Amino acid sequence: MPVTITEYLRPDSLKEALALLAEDPGKNIAVAGGVSIVLSGAPRRVRAIDLQNVGLNEIASTKDELCLGAMATLDDIIHSPAATKVASGLLPTALRTAASEPIRRLITVGGNIVQCYYWATLPPLLLALDAKIHLRTSEHRRTLKATEFFAQPPMRLMEKGELVTDVTIPLKPSRRAAFEKMAKTSNDYALIHVVVSYVDQRGKMSDPRVVVAACTSLPTRVREAEEFLEGKTVDLNTAMEAGQIASHHVKLRGDFRASADYRRRVLRVMVQRALLKAADKQTIS
Ligand SMILES: Cc1cc2nc3c(=O)[nH]c(=O)nc-3n(C[C@H](O)[C@H](O)[C@H](O)COP(=O)(O)OP(=O)(O)OC[C@H]3O[C@@H](n4cnc5c(N)ncnc54)[C@H](O)[C@@H]3O)c2cc1C
Structure with a gap:
């Protein structure tokens, strides 16, 4: 139902x-990029701020952190030299997959994380980077x-x-990270997002993060997979097992785009792929 801006x-x-x-x-609402105000559950007659x-x-x-103002857009982050410093460019790489370029010029940090739709790209990244x-x-x-x-x-x-x-993101210790999105077309809403990150301690994973979104009702850290990965070296077997654990422990949602069962099968491979990608190891399909 469209809102009426008075x-x-x-x-x-x-x-x-x-x-x-x-x-x-109750009546005054903040407008950031304005992309989803109409769907924001706002009261019907509003005063827009x-x-x-x-x-x-x-x-x-x-030297310690990256600070993203709430009104910075996804496109601003993509083109920011400061944002590229985080986890070998994770933010621009991932955010380029969100929506289309004209819409990325509107979507703001604040609007994206407050509204937090299933498909929102920034929330799982912020979880994986301890923001x-x-x-x-x-x-x-x-x-x-x-x-x-995001709880x-x-x-x-x-x-x-x-x-x-x-939003602030720590720059230390530096993390290896990778992002995977699954959608029906390149700029369609995500069916699954996976973000992994870890601190590389001489080839072993320390403080790993495995974050799953779009297929869950909220972006979620998969603690069971993180515990499994702690102290391990990334190789194909470890990545496969972590994928298995993640797909087993996450409560998945299905909808008209894809069933929960389908997402479970794909999620397993996506976690595996993301881990190998973060470690610069060859990925398999
Ligand atoms: C076709 C299409 C595809 C899309 N695909 C993606 C995608 O792949 N990935 C993705 O991440 N997003 C995607 N989006 C965008 C996403 O769905 C939201 O529309 C967007 O994140 C809203 O951001 P905004 O800055 O426009 O917020 P607004 O629409 O201005 O605001 C959204 C809500 O947040 C509140 N708000 C805004 N800023 C603040 C603040 N600083 N503090 C407190 N409250 C605040 C507002 O009051 C409102 O309730 C897509 C949108 C469209 C139309």
């Missing part, structure tokens, strides 16, 4: 935006780990009038 405001500072959102949090000019567009890095999400209301600030933020639909855990201001 008033459209474009504040010039974050403080002003937060004050406007606090005025009537456009975040374009509030100063959250920056992408910057220090932190920074939030703010007119009254206070808080920071959540990605595991906390339930983010909109449910956010307070009325609360905004994501930015």
